[in-house]
Amino acid sequence: MRRAIVLAPYGLALAVAYATKRFYAGASASDLEPALGPTTWLITRLTGARFTFEEGVGYVSPELKIAVVPGCAGLNFMIVVFLALVFGFTDRWSKTSHRALFMVASAAVAYGSTLVVNAARIVGSSRVFTALEVPLALGFDEVHRAVGVAIYVTTLFALVAVVERLFALRRVPT
Amino acid sequence: MRRARPWVAAAGSYLALTVVLPWCNGAGSNPGFLRHALWVIGLSSVIGGALLLAVGARMSCRRFPD
Numbered sequence: 001m002r003r004a005i006v007l008a009p010y011g012l013a014l015a016v017a018y019a020t021k022r023f024y025a026g027a028s029a030s031d032l033e034p035a036l037g038p039t040t041w042l043i044t045r046l047t048g049a050r051f052t053f054e055e056g057v058g059y060v061s062p063e064l065k066i067a068v069v070p071g072c073a074g075l076n077f078m079i080v081v082f083l084a085l086v087f088g089f090t091d092r093w094s095k096t097s098h099r100a101l102f103m104v105a106s107a108a109v110a111y112g113s114t115l116v117v118n119a120a121r122i123v124g125s126s127r128v129f130t131a132l133e134v135p136l137a138l139g140f141d142e143v144h145r146a147v148g149v150a151i152y153v154t155t156l157f158a159l160v161a162v163v164e165r166l167f168a169l170r171r172v173p174t
Numbered sequence: 175m176r177r178a179r180p181w182v183a184a185a186g187s188y189l190a191l192t193v194v195l196p197w198c199n200g201a202g203s204n205p206g207f208l209r210h211a212l213w214v215i216g217l218s219s220v221i222g223g224a225l226l227l228a229v230g231a232r233m234s235c236r237r238f239p240d
Binding site: 146150153 | 176177184186188192210214217221
């Protein structure tokens with residue numbers, strides 16, 4: 001019984017990740033509005049470029065020459081952050097209620113960080129591509145992938161470091 | 175081991191979602207997938223390694239000051 005209680009958060013996290021992944025696989029731009037809408041809003045704040053929503057495509061910006069489509073929603077990163085936080089830190093809590101709250105907080109952090117990081121990734125890809133296109137003769141896909149991996153991996157490890165630091169502060173009373 | 179757990183969880187879930195799961199779903203037959211996987215594994219190893227070195231150096235500086 002005790003073992004089941006200890007393992008429950010991990011099983012639940014995997015179930016949530018699986019359900020999100022399944023939803024993402026068949027989701028349209030309208031279905032992903034909670035991710036695409038705030039992301040394009042942030043891109044507009046960062047660049048000033050305007051987006052228009054096109055049914056079946058996503059958010060299109062003629063100024064930046066980009067379309068924020070379902071594949072750009074960043075839901076994989078959201079799942080990664082959620083799983084990393086739950087699997088990495090849930091065992092630091094002893095009470096079941098604290099573990100449950102930490103899971104909810106992990107989901108919120110995963111959602112919020114995905115919106116910010118994804119907007120930074122899209123703006124970064126666009127800027128880096130403009131800067132490197134001629135000197136390195138790289139295609140947009142390569143630049144997009146490289147900037148994406150760099151931003152996602154750095155943010156993921158930075159988030160883990162921040163949460164680790166918060167736990168360390170919690171352990172040492174000042 | 176306990177301190178390493180979050181880092182292992184982060185690296186594991188990242189690689190699972192970006193490389194392992196797409197490969198299990200049949201993306202391996204796509205000719206562009208190997209290139210994608212090499213980009214992801216190569217670049218994330220370089221960045222992850224640099225961050226681990228930085229964290230390790232900081233920890234050893236704290237443990238053995240001067």
